[in-house]
Every structure is written in C-alpha cells, then in structure tokens.
Amino acid sequence: MNILWGNIFRKKLEEESLAFFLGAVPVFAELGKRSRIQLETLVHVRTYKANETIFETGDPGSGMYVIRSGAVQVFERSPAGTEREVARLGPKDFFGESTLVVPAKRTASARTLEPTVLVGLFRADITDLAKRRPGAAYRILLCIAKIVSERLHVADYELLRLRQKHPEYFEDFRS
Amino acid sequence: MTPPSIPLTRQRNSRAQAALLFVALTAGIATGLAIYSSASAFIDLMRTATAVLFLPLLLALVLAFLLDPPVTVLERRCGRSGAIFVVYLLVAAGVFLFFNWLIPHWQNAWTSLQADLPRYTARLTVYLRELLDRMQAEFPFIDTHDLLGRARSLGEELVSGVIISTPKSALRIGGLMLMVPLFTFFFLRDGGRILRGCISLAPNRTFEMVHDLTNLITAQLAHFIRGRIIEATIVGLVIYIGLSFTDIRYTGFLAVFAGITNLIPYIGPLVGMVPGVLVALVDLGVGGQFWWIIITYFVVAQVIVDNFILIPILISRYSNLHPLWVIIAIVLGGKLYGVLGMIIGVPIASTVKIVLSEIRQYRRSFSLVDGNIDLDS
Structure with missing residues (x-):
C-alpha cells in the first residue's frame, strides 16, 4: 500500500494513547479501562522546555503532575538562596499530590532538567467529575488516597525512628 | 583646515536627520491613521456582523447555566448528550403546553392591549399635564410646553412602535427560537471542552493558577x-x-x-x-x-x-x-x-x-x- 494512504488509515496505536500511559503509571495501575478513559479526558498535557520552572515554593497548589517523558528536579530553597535537591524524577513518577484534595501552598519547588511532557491532574477537574460521574471520581480518588496514605505511613515511621534515635531533638515539639 | 568643515558636515547631518525625522514621522502618522481607520472600519464590520449574534449567544449562555444542573444529574444515567436530549425534551414539552394554554389568552390580551395602549398613554399625558400645571402654579418660572409635547410624542411613538414592530419582532423571535436552542445545546455539551481549550493557552508557569x-x-x-x-x-x-x-x-x-x-x-x-x-x-x-x-x-x-x-x-x-x-x-x-x-x-x-x-x-x-x-x- 502507498505510504500516504497507509498513514491515513493507520489507527492510533494503543501504546501511544494517553489512557495506556496512565494505566502504566503505578498510581493508576488498578483503574479499569473505562475509568482510565474518563481520566484521559480529565488531565491536562503540558509541554515544558529544559530548565523551566514548574512551580515554586509558596505557589498556590491545586494538583499533581505525572511525568510522561523527560526529567524533573524537586528542590528546596533556603532563605539564603541555596538550593538542596530533594528528588530527581523520571517518566511515570509523580509529584505534588499533597495539594490535590485540599488547597495548600507548594512546600518545595520543581523544575525540568530536559524537555519534558507532564500530565497534570487538578482538584477542579476531580470535583467536577465527582458531580458528573461519582463512581469514576471515587475510583480515581481511591488510587490517589492509597498512595498518599502510603507516603504518610512511611513518613510517620521515619519520624518514629528518628525520635527513638535522637529523643533530645523532639523535646521542643512535645509542648 | 579641518575645524570649519566640522560644523558644515554637522549642519548637513542635522539637516539630513531632520529630513529623515520628518519622513519617519509623516510615515508613522500616515500608517497610524491608516491602521486606525481600517481598524475602526474593521471594528464596525465586526459589530454589524456580531450584532445579530449578541442576543442569541447571551440567551444561550444564560440558558446553558440554568440547564446545567439537571443535565449533570441525568448525565450519571445516560451520558452527556443523552442527558441534554432528555432535558430538551422536557423543556420543549413544558414550553409547548405553556404556549398551548397561553396563545388564546395572549391573542385576546394583545388585541385589546393594542386598542387600550393609546388610552393609557393619553391618560399619562393628562396626568403629566395636571402635575405640570400644579407645579407651574407653585413655581411659575418653569417652562412647561416643551416637556408636555415630548411626553405626548413619546407616547405616540411607543404606540405606533408596538403596532408596527409586532410582525418584525415575530420574525426576530422566530430566528431566536432557532438559534438559542442550538447554541445552548453546544454550550451544554462542549462548554467544558471550550473552556479547557481557552485555559490551555495559558503559559506553563501560570497555567495551574x-x-x-x-x-x-x-x-x-x-x-x-x-x-x-x-x-x-x-x-x-x-x-x-x-x-x-x-x-x-x-x-x-x-x-x-x-x-x-x-x-x-x-x-x-x-x-x-x-x-x-x-x-x-x-x-x-x-x-x-x-x-x-x-x-x-x-x-x-x-x-x-x-x-x-x-x-x-x-x-x-x-x-x-x-x-x-x-x-x-x-x-x-x-x-x-x-x-x-x-x-x-x-x-x-x-x-x-x-x-x-x-x-x-x-x-x-x-x-x-x-x-x-x-x-x-
């Protein structure tokens, strides 16, 4: 067949679709196909250049980002201006999920390290979906709640370990 | 002898600069005027083109906001488009029943109103004249003739306007009846997508906000x-x-x-x-x-x-x-x-x-x- 005609009639490969990618992300791995297609209509795909700021500490946060391609650096900035890297993330990693449900300021900054495509999921879209399709919204939120509580659990455990190791640092917090 | 030649070149330079400045300014002003006139012509064109659309778009937007809650509730059962069709069917049935009940009353009321309107406006003029007479008795320096004439001509204008424009407005209402449901349908179905498209134009840094x-x-x-x-x-x-x-x-x-x-x-x-x-x-x-x-x-x-x-x-x-x-x-x-x-x-x-x-x-x-x-x- 002619290449031109072949291109026109070629179907979009399933592996290239956004829904397929979202299913491959660990957070949404448990979603069924229908919920994944719902999610696809909900997210925003944003393209970033290398070294572009995604958000800064103190920005109003309203959602989470999943990395589709590229690399992202999450860092803290001290008042003196020095930066400390918190994490370096690659494809299928996600960040910023703590502001998805409750409005809060960003507690760290994030920037891209190379040309990056991010998939953003925001609070306004989730609440809108909850009105229209409560079932789908419930399944998506459950996935996110699992991850957030897992992370909270790890943080709790880490705090407990630190408290047992250095009890003197925690004297101030008790009051 | 170089020193005397410097002012000469400077003079020539400044003359050339002045000429250049003059040309640039003239060109600038001409361009500005051309852009302004073509822009105002363009805006005029746009205004006449959109004048017809203004009212139906506005009504459709208001209707879309009104019908969104029932559509959202129904969407859980039969999808967005299905929900819109169901709501449309209900609204159409309601409107049909309402007009069925209204039209006989309406026709009677309308014909008698056309007969009565001149009576009401004439009475309004009488009231106004009484009021003015009383006012003139208390404050003799007020000139009354102009005001009364204007009120009367305004009333006559209103009456003739209502009688003449009835068929014309019927035509316009027919156009509205066609356009408003269509626009409302698309606002209801694709409003979210249109808004998303507009938001996605925002630069990355401000997008979230x-x-x-x-x-x-x-x-x-x-x-x-x-x-x-x-x-x-x-x-x-x-x-x-x-x-x-x-x-x-x-x-x-x-x-x-x-x-x-x-x-x-x-x-x-x-x-x-x-x-x-x-x-x-x-x-x-x-x-x-x-x-x-x-x-x-x-x-x-x-x-x-x-x-x-x-x-x-x-x-x-x-x-x-x-x-x-x-x-x-x-x-x-x-x-x-x-x-x-x-x-x-x-x-x-x-x-x-x-x-x-x-x-x-x-x-x-x-x-x-x-x-x-x-x-x-």
Whole structure:
C-alpha cells in the first residue's frame, strides 16, 4: 500500500494513547479501562522546555503532575538562596499530590532538567467529575488516597525512628 | 583646515536627520491613521456582523447555566448528550403546553392591549399635564410646553412602535427560537471542552493558577446567574398572584414586565411598577384595589419576598454592586445597546465584580500579595 494512504488509515496505536500511559503509571495501575478513559479526558498535557520552572515554593497548589517523558528536579530553597535537591524524577513518577484534595501552598519547588511532557491532574477537574460521574471520581480518588496514605505511613515511621534515635531533638515539639 | 568643515558636515547631518525625522514621522502618522481607520472600519464590520449574534449567544449562555444542573444529574444515567436530549425534551414539552394554554389568552390580551395602549398613554399625558400645571402654579418660572409635547410624542411613538414592530419582532423571535436552542445545546455539551481549550493557552508557569481561578469564577457566575433568574421568576409569580386578587387587566404582561425589570437592582422594581400603577389608575381609579396593587408591588414582592427571603438565600454578597455602579452600568448599557443594554448592563457589571473579587480572594487566601513564604520560620 502507498505510504500516504497507509498513514491515513493507520489507527492510533494503543501504546501511544494517553489512557495506556496512565494505566502504566503505578498510581493508576488498578483503574479499569473505562475509568482510565474518563481520566484521559480529565488531565491536562503540558509541554515544558529544559530548565523551566514548574512551580515554586509558596505557589498556590491545586494538583499533581505525572511525568510522561523527560526529567524533573524537586528542590528546596533556603532563605539564603541555596538550593538542596530533594528528588530527581523520571517518566511515570509523580509529584505534588499533597495539594490535590485540599488547597495548600507548594512546600518545595520543581523544575525540568530536559524537555519534558507532564500530565497534570487538578482538584477542579476531580470535583467536577465527582458531580458528573461519582463512581469514576471515587475510583480515581481511591488510587490517589492509597498512595498518599502510603507516603504518610512511611513518613510517620521515619519520624518514629528518628525520635527513638535522637529523643533530645523532639523535646521542643512535645509542648 | 579641518575645524570649519566640522560644523558644515554637522549642519548637513542635522539637516539630513531632520529630513529623515520628518519622513519617519509623516510615515508613522500616515500608517497610524491608516491602521486606525481600517481598524475602526474593521471594528464596525465586526459589530454589524456580531450584532445579530449578541442576543442569541447571551440567551444561550444564560440558558446553558440554568440547564446545567439537571443535565449533570441525568448525565450519571445516560451520558452527556443523552442527558441534554432528555432535558430538551422536557423543556420543549413544558414550553409547548405553556404556549398551548397561553396563545388564546395572549391573542385576546394583545388585541385589546393594542386598542387600550393609546388610552393609557393619553391618560399619562393628562396626568403629566395636571402635575405640570400644579407645579407651574407653585413655581411659575418653569417652562412647561416643551416637556408636555415630548411626553405626548413619546407616547405616540411607543404606540405606533408596538403596532408596527409586532410582525418584525415575530420574525426576530422566530430566528431566536432557532438559534438559542442550538447554541445552548453546544454550550451544554462542549462548554467544558471550550473552556479547557481557552485555559490551555495559558503559559506553563501560570497555567495551574489560571485553571483553578477559572473554575472558581465559573462556579460563582453560575450561582449568580441561576440566582438572578430564579429570583426574577419568583418575584414575577408573586406579583401575578397578588394582582390576580384585583380586577386589574393584563396581569400576565405586568407580572412578566416586573419580573424582567427586577433583574436590575434598585431602579428596576420602580420601573416595573409604572405600567401596573398606570393601568390601575386608568381602569380602577384610586381606591382599595389601587392601594392593594401598590402594596403587592412594594411590600409583598419587593420587601418581604425579594429582600427578606430571596436575596439572602440566592444571591451571594460577592455580586452586590454599589448603587453608583448600578446607575453607571444602566447608562452605559443603554448607550451601547438600548433597552436590552439597560437590562443586561447591571448583570454584566456584577459579573466583572465577581471576577475581580474572586481573584482578590484567591490572592488573599494564598497571601500572594506578600510573595513567598518562609519555610524555616
């Protein structure tokens, strides 16, 4: 067949679709196909250049980002201006999920390290979906709640370990 | 001998510069004028092109906001498009039944109104003349002739306008009946997608904030528009019921008029009263029924129902406009779009206020005014 005609009639490969990618992300791995297609209509795909700021500490946060391609650096900035890297993330990693449900300021900054495509999921879209399709919204939120509580659990455990190791640092917090 | 030649070249230079400046300025001004005239021609063209679309788009937007809640509820069962079809079917059935009931009444009322209108306007002129005579007796320096003539010609204009423009407005209403449901359908089905497309144009850095703010503002606007329409409908109904207790004619017209003018705060209710009071004065005279009509308009509809019950429940404090802004909005709207502009000027001003206060609220809640937070403190 002619290449031109072949291109026109070629179907979009399933592996290239956004829904397929979202299913491959660990957070949404448990979603069924229908919920994944719902999610696809909900997210925003944003393209970033290398070294572009995604958000800064103190920005109003309203959602989470999943990395589709590229690399992202999450860092803290001290008042003196020095930066400390918190994490370096690659494809299928996600960040910023703590502001998805409750409005809060960003507690760290994030920037891209190379040309990056991010998939953003925001609070306004989730609440809108909850009105229209409560079932789908419930399944998506459950996935996110699992991850957030897992992370909270790890943080709790880490705090407990630190408290047992250095009890003197925690004297101030008790009051 | 070089020194004397320097001023010469300088002079030549400055002359060349002056010439260049002159040419550049002339070209600049000419270009500016050309752009201005073509731009104003373009804007004129756009205005005439969009003038036909303005009213249907506005009505469709308001209708889309009104019908969105039932569509959203039904969407859980049968998908978005299906839900819109079901709601459309219900609305169409309701409208059909309503018109079925209305049209015989309407025709009677309309023909008798066409006969009665000159009587009412003539009576208005008489009242005005009496008022002026009394005023002239007290303040002899007021020149009255001009005012009276204008009032009479205005009344005659109104009567002839109503009679002539009936077929024309029927044509326009036919166009509206076709365009408004179509636009509403697409606003209901694709409104979210259109908004998403607009938001996605925002640069990466501000995208998140724009997205969040747009949703907050849309929610406030939907609340405001629904609240205003429901308020106007209930006030119209209350006036209809109140007037039904008396022998006054054209109860339906008067109630619809009062409901529509109720969309304008402060001034609207007063304007809405005028035809009712006039008809009552001409047909019933000053008596018990007349005072009952005044009480219905003022105390029952405005004070009790609107101010004590509806406004606290339906209208948020965000959309409260200062009376000065209300007057400015009415005048500007009237200047731009006539009577329609007077009615929609205030809601549009409220919309602008809602957008601004929502942005201010957002900035305050994240204290964006003071800049970044200090995590170490």
